[in-house]
Amino acid sequence: MWTALPPLVVLCAGLGMAPVAAAATIHAVGIENQYANVIGQIGGEYVTVTAIESNPNTDPHTFEASPAVAREIAAAQIVVRNGVGYDSWAEKILAADHSAQRKVIVVQDLLHLPKSTQNPHLWYKPETMPAVAKAVAQSLTELDPAHAAYFTANVRKFDASLKPWYQAIASFKAQFGGTPVAVTEPVADYLLQAAGCDIKTPWKLQAAIMNGTDPAPQDVSIQDQLIKQHQVKVFLYNQQVTSALTASFLGKAKAANIPVVGFYESMPTGYSYQSWMLAEVHALSNAVKHGTSTTVLK
Amino acid sequence: MLLGNSSFFSSEPVQTALIVGTCAALVSAVIGVFTILRGNAFAGHALADVSSAGGAASFLLGINPLLGFLGMAWIAAFGMEFLGVRKVRERDLATGIVLGAGLGLSALFLYLDVTTTSTTGAAVSVMFGSMFAIPQSLIGPALVASAGVLLLVGLLYRPMMLTAVEPDLAAARGISLRWIGLLQLLALGLAVAVCALAIGAVLATALLIGPAGAAIRLSRRPAQAICWAIAIGLTAVWGGIWMAYESYYWFSGNAWPVSFFVVTLVFLFYLAAVLVAKVAGLSARPKSVIWPHCEV
Numbered sequence: 110m111w112t113a114l115p116p117l118v119v120l121c122a123g124l125g126m127a128p129v130a131a132a133a134t135i136h137a138v139g140i141e142n143q144y145a146n147v148i149g150q151i152g153g154e155y156v157t158v159t160a161i162e163s164n165p166n167t168d169p170h171t172f173e174a175s176p177a178v179a180r181e182i183a184a185a186q187i188v189v190r191n192g193v194g195y196d197s198w199a200e201k202i203l204a205a206d207h208s209a210q211r212k213v214i215v216v217q218d219l220l221h222l223p224k225s226t227q228n229p230h231l232w233y234k235p236e237t238m239p240a241v242a243k244a245v246a247q248s249l250t251e252l253d254p255a256h257a258a259y260f261t262a263n264v265r266k267f268d269a270s271l272k273p274w275y276q277a278i279a280s281f282k283a284q285f286g287g288t289p290v291a292v293t294e295p296v297a298d299y300l301l302q303a304a305g306c307d308i309k310t311p312w313k314l315q316a317a318i319m320n321g322t323d324p325a326p327q328d329v330s331i332q333d334q335l336i337k338q339h340q341v342k343v344f345l346y347n348q349q350v351t352s353a354l355t356a357s358f359l360g361k362a363k364a365a366n367i368p369v370v371g372f373y374e375s376m377p378t379g380y381s382y383q384s385w386m387l388a389e390v391h392a393l394s395n396a397v398k399h400g401t402s403t404t405v406l407k
Numbered sequence: 408m409l410l411g412n413s414s415f416f417s418s419e420p421v422q423t424a425l426i427v428g429t430c431a432a433l434v435s436a437v438i439g440v441f442t443i444l445r446g447n448a449f450a451g452h453a454l455a456d457v458s459s460a461g462g463a464a465s466f467l468l469g470i471n472p473l474l475g476f477l478g479m480a481w482i483a484a485f486g487m488e489f490l491g492v493r494k495v496r497e498r499d500l501a502t503g504i505v506l507g508a509g510l511g512l513s514a515l516f517l518y519l520d521v522t523t524t525s526t527t528g529a530a531v532s533v534m535f536g537s538m539f540a541i542p543q544s545l546i547g548p549a550l551v552a553s554a555g556v557l558l559l560v561g562l563l564y565r566p567m568m569l570t571a572v573e574p575d576l577a578a579a580r581g582i583s584l585r586w587i588g589l590l591q592l593l594a595l596g597l598a599v600a601v602c603a604l605a606i607g608a609v610l611a612t613a614l615l616i617g618p619a620g621a622a623i624r625l626s627r628r629p630a631q632a633i634c635w636a637i638a639i640g641l642t643a644v645w646g647g648i649w650m651a652y653e654s655y656y657w658f659s660g661n662a663w664p665v666s667f668f669v670v671t672l673v674f675l676f677y678l679a680a681v682l683v684a685k686v687a688g689l690s691a692r693p694k695s696v697i698w699p700h701c702e703v
Contacts, residue, residue, distance in 0.1 A: 167524060173518065
């Protein structure tokens, strides 16, 4: 009877809508929905995945965990979290509830990044997800050795599906390497660096906006000048981290006719990790090539 | 050359901060003196704290934060007036309870801000202010609110002052204490909103009662106190903005928050005023003893 169930990949809204786990499936949690998506692609029908942070209309940096979320994490056999202080609340929940069986994959550790890493948006690094996919397959295999071959095949499929994204990055770099850009905060910095963009916005301003702290007026003036004097070709902003200051930069970029690209911090609805990343690169190259703005991914 | 960097005045965030900060210093100096003379310092502080709920709600409603602060400050002000507690001890209790409830609302609205919107840094900007991040579009509303305060006080200076210093005498002269009290609360709410926009709801008290408190210690007449309060308030705000700007160079690009510098300067001025008053023999006695039957 259980075999009649559809693939048990459930992405719920992080409000504790605990999916009913079938006895045969492994219950996994991706703290950020982009990681949950990759777990689902590797585990396929043998895994039930829940994403905790998945609202593309809120700021994940300020996520507040509820008891329902804590229960969800406590029940998980595999947890993938970002690290670099991005989801330290999840680290606390995991530390408070020891379970020898639970496998915790910290993406920061997979990439051997130090605690002092300043930009936590690791999933925008092209080399991140293949490492995550491999680690997920390894954990799944330990929990369910009978389907080892299935998981390995899915990793190969996943790696192959990233090729169009890598090609888009490479061709952008070949054609538009060195393009000067301005950003509001560092969400897509890793991707922009991989694509050879020259990020002109001072890091301290990006960090102040990301952390919601006081910006230095000097840095605000530098950003204003970048936009007003057309020293940048594209203005990229994080849709999920907004304030009066980011709104004022956005207004100035529009007034100066600089193409605007809105980047997402969480995976938007209707996308897989691969299609999302590809869409972001397309939006970037459309902005540079044709001067088109993309504020919402459809 | 005091202002080491010529780009200080040409910086747009500095210009906005200077305009809004000047508004806050002016209105808080004027209103602060009345507030302290009426013995309402704690109520003023509570209003400022409660206004944070309005600031937090403004992000949810997508309205101008100044309106948010103002709306909540007025609701709280008229709420306290409505409760109309006479004895000072009871008034402090009622004020404290309103203050707690108001901050509870702030906690809820700030939670909803981060869980339902993309708003970042709402807690810091509502509670502690972020003068360099105030959008230019708020300069107009801040100027209007400040003009409203100065106009109200300008028109009602004599009855307001007499009510504050000698309420019985004011009543005997046919002044409606109720009306003057209400208008004063209206002005106080406006001042609180402007201060909260500048240095945050929690720190607004510092501007609201700090310069006025220092000024009263240094003065023999109310008008003199208002002048001193304006001078101290403006020096603290301008000095704070300048120090925050310069701190960018002191700490290799990690500028410290402007609210910290403003509030610290206010505190230092208060300490200095206490010392000066001691040396000059102006002791800290109740207002009726300091200024008995003074020329209002």
